[in-house]
Amino acid sequence: MTVTCDLTITLDGYAAGHRQTEQRPFGDDGGDGWGDRLHAWYGEGREEHPDEFDRMLTAKAFIMGRNMFGPVRGPWDRPWTGWWGDEPPYHGPVFVLTHHPREPQPMAGGTTFHFVTDGIEAAMDRAREAAGDGGISVHGGATTVNQYLAAGLIDELRLHVAPFTLGAGVRLFDGVPPLNLEQLDARSTPSVTHLRYRVLR
């Protein structure tokens, strides 16, 4: 099975700003609403981005960092079931990396959030088991992606590059040892450039 990573970044490599809050899930470095600007291509939908939407939805298991799941820090001291409403778009198991144990959280539409406290390799093992022959998507944010890249656990990197720079925030590749990649594809769409790479070992 292939382990892919989809990440939307600015042209200078930032996937999120600092100081995330519930009101500003992408932090404040880019000002209010910059996360929407970064992800404007989601709003354009399948018609403009058929390959990208298809690829994202074919994964059978997902892994994400706790900050991508939500703004709660420390113990799970208040209800939080993700940014995506009652029916998240994953329709399968999502393994959330956290230091704080929590019971699995089933959602409508087949998504279940599982909380993994024993590290990125353990989360990958559980995702592999859940996905069977299907694909696994390391879904972000950048800190999580960087950890998996550094561990050599990503096969394919799909970057969606928004046409602006931010100058501060959480940056793809920070702390990752040098990587060799193979170019698979590059394509401009109205609001983003899709770049696809195979990570070479």
Added chain:
Amino acid sequence: MTVTCDLTITLDGYAAGHRQTEQRPFGDDGGDGWGDRLHAWYGEGREEHPDEFDRMLTAKAFIMGRNMFGPVRGPWDRPWTGWWGDEPPYHGPVFVLTHHPREPQPMAGGTTFHFVTDGIEAAMDRAREAAGDGGISVHGGATTVNQYLAAGLIDELRLHVAPFTLGAGVRLFDGVPPLNLEQLDARSTPSVTHLRYRVLR
């Protein structure tokens, strides 16, 4: 006239390593020969990259930083006429930013290196005057490009993204305030991905 910038960078945005020497013009962060790897697409020539070669050669005046011109630091205490042999590929005036005055250096084929000691705007004024209605190319390195981007003096940014990461060195966009860009083009070739942007004001 349009002010363009062509810069070849790694996927994590580095255009050069630290500690440049005459033997290692791209510094040592990527090990020996990594500058060749970064610029492998030059070797593939016009056939693979017709638009890019055409565009680079149409400029009527060029601006570059002193480190792109050569490894000499401080006063011009030894002969140095660039990395490009007797007949550089510019065939026109090249304005080299430096703190140390030097007489113009004519070369075969119409290239003359002029040494500008009064800053980036003065160099741009001289390039505009020399180029007439023709284009101006801010030709690198990244430090020089960043200064011109920060000053709002680049119209079109042409990035040539090599499929590897470096993790250290001189990085595009470092110290540049946030920019808004318009996507013009994206294209994969065997050894590099060409991205072209208009810089919005």
